[in-house]
Amino acid sequence: EVxxxxxxxxxxxxGGSLRLSCAASGFTFSSYSMNWVRQAPGKGxxxxxxxxxxxSYIHYADSVKGRFTISRDNAxxxxxxxxxxxxxxxxxxxYCARETSYYDILTGYQHYYFEYWGQGTLVTVxx
Amino acid sequence: xxxxxxxxxxxxxLGQTVRITCQGDSLRSYYASWYQQKPGQAPVLVIYGKNNxxxxxxxxxxxxxxxxxxxxxITGAQAEDEADYYCNSRDSSGNxxxxxxxxxxxxxx
Numbered sequence: 001e002v003x004x005x006x007x008x009x010x011x012x013x014x015g016g017s018l019r020l021s022c023a024a025s026g027f028t029f030s031s032y033s034m035n036w037v038r039q040a041p042g043k044g045x046x047x048x049x050x051x052x053x054x055x056s057y058i059h060y061a062d063s064v065k066g067r068f069t070i071s072r073d074n075a076x077x078x079x080x081x082x083x084x085x086x087x088x089x090x091x092x093x094x095y096c097a098r099e100t101s102y103y104d105i106l107t108g109y110q111h112y113y114f115e116y117w118g119q120g121t122l123v124t125v126x127x
Numbered sequence: 128x129x130x131x132x133x134x135x136x137x138x139x140x141l142g143q144t145v146r147i148t149c150q151g152d153s154l155r156s157y158y159a160s161w162y163q164q165k166p167g168q169a170p171v172l173v174i175y176g177k178n179n180x181x182x183x184x185x186x187x188x189x190x191x192x193x194x195x196x197x198x199x200x201i202t203g204a205q206a207e208d209e210a211d212y213y214c215n216s217r218d219s220s221g222n223x224x225x226x227x228x229x230x231x232x233x234x235x236x
Contacts, residue, residue, distance in 0.1 A: 045213050
């Protein structure tokens with residue numbers, strides 16, 4: 001059974017830092033790209049960052065670029081998000097999500113989607 | 128960056144059919160995936176690819192696409208289908224799955 005378990009959330013003051021972790025199990029972690037997605041209270045889903053299976057390709061949303069750093073340790077089956085210079089608008093539930101991709105020979109398309117999600121960890125930025 | 132637009136609220140009578148749409152330029156190049164989210168829970172994948180359902184998702188959920196519009200249809204909506212639904216696709220650069228729709232709240236009457 002695939003499991004993604006986030007941890008590390010909590011209350012932090014503006015300008016502070018926090019490191020989120022996501023422990024993966026039930027699949028070959030080193031074979032999949034991983035993502036962080038967040039959801040502010042009462043708002044929609046917002047993609048935050050992605051990292052390829054070997055950490056070769058990393059992308060960030062403009063809203064967090066330069067402040068957040070995604071990383072992974074394939075030996076520990078773990079995904080991380082280092083969050084610095086936190087702002088009130090970073091307050092959200094942060095989910096880690098496994099990205100799956102496959103080539104559909106019938107349509108000729110490469111498909112990408114978030115196949116599994118963790119339960120999320122709440123980050124609150126407030127003084 | 129790309130954007131995906133959804134109607135904010137859609138209502139459906141119990142047992143009837145509802146279609147949720149998602150519009151955006153990136154959908155001309157990539158199929159959308161769809162996620163159901165109930166209050167206090169993580170999102171759950173319901174449709175991916177051209178029209179594929181993960182194991183455990185009822186066959187009343189189906190997906191389709193035309194041009195810049197993707198649709199999620201619930202045929203014979205049940206009370207438990209009341210939830211928020213989000214579409215998602217790769218962004219126009221093709222580099223990441225960084226585009227979520229604005230979300231649709233489905234109410235089952």
